[in-house]
Amino acid sequence: MNAVPTAVQTQPAAPTPTGSETPRPAAAPKPGLLSAESAAVVAATAPAVAAHAEEITALFYPSMFASHPELLRIFNQGNQATGEQSRALAASVVAYAVALIDPDAPSFEHVMRRIAHKHVSLGIRPEQYTIVGHHLLGAVAEVLGDAVTPEVADAWGEVYWLFAMQLGAEEARLYQQAGIRADDALRPYVVVRRIDEAHDIISLVLEPADGLPLPTTEPGQYVSVFVDLPDGERQPRQYTVSSTASGTRLQITVNRARGVDGAPDGRVSTHLHEGVRVGDRLDVSSPCGDFVVSDAAGPLLLASAGAGITTVLPIVEHIARTQPQRPVIVAHADRTARDHALRDTVLHVGRAIDSFTTYAWYEHVEPDDTRSASGYMDLRTIDLPADLQVFTCGPLPFMRHVRTTLLERGVPAEHIRYEVFGPDLWASQGEPPA
Ligand SMILES: Cc1cc2nc3c(=O)[nH]c(=O)nc-3n(C[C@H](O)[C@H](O)[C@H](O)COP(=O)(O)OP(=O)(O)OC[C@H]3O[C@@H](n4cnc5c(N)ncnc54)[C@H](O)[C@@H]3O)c2cc1C
Ligand code: HEM
Known part of the structure; x- marks a missing residue:
């Protein structure tokens, strides 16, 4: 079934600058370096x-x-x-x-x-x-x-x-x-708000405890959050900075990882849901990660599933703030509408973008929901503008599916960027190229 676009508005968009989202080259191994x-x-x-x-x-x-x-x-x-x-x-x-x-x-x-x-x-x-x-x-x-x-x-x-x-x-x-040193990479933050976003998903709004300004955050970056667990162990996990809308606070949005087939529940996400209260302190790194939208390029497709939505809001916020003429398509897949976090916020912020179109696919669609499609994300039939830059985030099978469909539709591989919420086995096993 095709998704019904829940277009927030669409007026003809002003021409947008084109270009590549390809990040700055890093040092790379080359034949000749080895004796x-x-x-x-x-x-x-x-x-x-x-x-x-x-x-x-x-x-x-x-x-x-x-x-x-x-x-x-x-x-x-x-x-x-x-x-x-x-x-x-x-x-x-x-x-x-x-x-x-x-x-x-x-x-x-x-x-x-x-x-x-x-x-x-x-x-x-x-x-x-x-x-x-x-x-x-x-x-x-x-x-x-x-x-x-x-x-x-x-x-x-x-x-x-x-x-x-x-x-x-x-x-x-x-x-x-x-502007940091390795042995001084963390800053204490205070939890100033906790927001119930969706089933098993909360946002924590964090303010630097030292009263100094927030670090610069590129849209799409994550922080490492270190927590002291009830059993005395200390553990880090990465969470995308899901919003910096307030300018003095950063927000993370945490999906509670439930153990399946006898596996234990996720340690840190469970602790953040159950054990962390407003007023508590967390040690948080500088924003990192190269899954970042630059200001250079043309229309954007943000394709997410589940907790991958956390990368969508900061990008939409950034485009609304800095390039409202740049067309954005948001496509999201989830189990149900109840699981779809940040949906209303994304729609609200997207209103500031001249051409902003959203699609949703749910495995189970409520009978009164006439706007969403049922089943897995299907990008075969939606309108795709030329010179599209794609940012996708979700489970690996989902991202493979998105990538395959878009390659079939002629989107060049180098225009498709992805973020994995775990060690990136996809890239290190040689597939796909950046
Ligand atoms: C760049 C990046 C950005 C991220 N952004 C976000 C975000 O914005 N929001 C978000 O919610 N998450 C995000 N994540 C994921 C997040 O970092 C954590 O991985 C997630 O919260 C789970 O951590 P946990 O401690 O709760 O689970 P863990 O305790 O690490 O467990 C993870 C999984 O392993 C299973 N497991 C654990 N032990 C065993 C065992 N002995 N045998 C079998 N299975 C086991 C658990 O059941 C669970 O499914 C991101 C990750 C990365 C790398
Ligand atoms: C040449 C040496 C090293 C290589 C090739 C290497 C490689 C890697 C790789 C592939 C990852 C996963 C990245 C991802 O998320 O996709 C990683 C993560 C990590 N590395 Fe390294 N690393 C090296 C050195 C180190 C050193 C010196 C330390 C410090 C003790 C270190 C600590 C870590 C930690 C803590 C993680 C995160 C692990 C996790 O989240 O499970 N690494 N490294």
Whole structure:
């Protein structure tokens, strides 16, 4: 079934500047960076390392946490339990090595940028690369056993340190740009409001406790929020800055993660829902992330599902404030209208945009809802303007579906940007390009 557009208004839009949303290039691995001897050894051993990558990271993390238990407080233990972080780390190291030896390897820049932003949001320090390198290379030696001759160990050591240096340089640049130091990356914020947005979704409005101005936030960026859990553990999670409308406060919007099929409920989101009250303090990072709309380009399609809506509101706010002549299409999919958070706010803010069209798809549509479509998002038939820039956020299968449909409709791959609410396995496994 086709969606019925709930167009808030549409007047002919003024011509908009065109251009690309492609972000600033980051340093990238290139053939030639690795010494010739190491390149040959890495080429010969990369398949073995790739084949054992998960075994390697399965050894690496426990050994590193045993020697440095303080790191348990900065690594997301949910991602450790599901194995997602191990897979992302392993895939990124192998992809980096391939990019060092193969001139035709897919671009690695967006992976590099994503990791650097994530590291900066967590306050990762240059000296910690020595710890990670020691345990990671130790795990390679242990898993591959006799195959790790001194030459092989040296070659993979070189790969690791090239990667570390490039990441460290990008991170230094980001810390400098934010005007912070790695060991001073968090600021205390006070929860000043809690808003029930939808079923199992709340917003927390946060004000800097030090009374100083908010950091600059690009529309689409996230913060790392560190919480002290009731069991005494400390854990960070990332939350998109869902609004900065007030200018002195930032808002995060949190979906309560319920455990399914016997898995435990999400630790931090449950705590933010149940244990955090107005007046409480949270430690919050500077805004990070490169899923950011620039002022350069033409019409926008914001395609979200579930909690991915948190990236839509700040972008709509930004366009309404700075480029109201820029056409925006908002397409959202959710289980039901009750689950669709921020919907009214997005519609309200979108009224300030000259050409603003919204579509909604729900798995279950209420009988009296004549505006929304039932089922999964279907972008095959909606009107798409030329030179469209797409920002999509939601579960991976959803984003794959969006991307496939839009590619079939002729939207160039480089015009489709995406945000993953977890370690980005999609990119580090080589698909899709940025
Ligand atoms: C860039 C970015 C932006 C984000 N923005 C937002 C946002 O705006 N809003 C939002 O709500 N979220 C956002 N997230 C997701 C958020 O960071 C958290 O991942 C989310 O809140 C879940 O955290 P949690 O601590 O509640 O769950 P966790 O405890 O981390 O658990 C996560 C999942 O793993 C499962 N799990 C945990 N332990 C096990 C186990 N032992 N076995 C099997 N399964 C297990 C849980 O059931 C749950 O489904 C974002 C993430 C990123 C990376
Ligand atoms: C060359 C070395 C390193 C590589 C290749 C690497 C790679 C990665 C990757 C791929 C991710 C996932 C990014 C995403 O969200 O998509 C990540 C996240 C992370 N990294 Fe690194 N990293 C390195 C060094 C370090 C160091 C030195 C530390 C500090 C101890 C560190 C701590 C973290 C943490 C805490 C996360 C978030 C984990 C999570 O949310 O589950 N990393 N890193």
